Amino acid sequence: MNAMLLRRIVSLRETETPLDLVEMPMPAPAAGELLIKVSACGVCHTELDEIEGRTSAGRERARDQRGGWIGRVSRRPRPVPKLELGTR
Numbered sequence: 001m002n003a004m005l006l007r008r009i010v011s012l013r014e015t016e017t018p019l020d021l022v023e024m025p026m027p028a029p030a031a032g033e034l035l036i037k038v039s040a041c042g043v044c045h046t047e048l049d050e051i052e053g054r055t056s057a058g059r060e061r062a063r064d065q066r067g068g069w070i071g072r073v074s075r076r077p078r079p080v081p082k083l084e085l086g087t088r
Contacts (some may be wrong), residue, residue: 001027009053013059034076034083041069 004019012018029035049055073087 006051009051011052012048029075029077031077034080035074036071037074038069038071 001024003022003024005022005024006019027035028057046055047085070088073083076083076085
């Protein structure tokens with residue numbers, strides 16, 4: 001899968017490309033998890049602060065998207081009520 005990766009903290013005034021497009025292995029959802037294919041997402045101002053190094057969030061923060069996003073269920077380890085494949 002393709003992903004945008006922040007390799008280092010940079011000033012957005014000094015670089016136009018803080019994120020790199022990289023190929024990563026497709027994650028496999030564990031029990032109790034779903035894999036969602038994101039169609040679109042937004043970035044909040046706090047995330048821009050993190051990119052530029054004005055605030056720190058730690059590694060686990062990347063899993064907790066606060067910005068708005070939309071997608072569809074693309075994988076699940078077992079059936080989940082009300083969350084069929086393709087559910088938006």
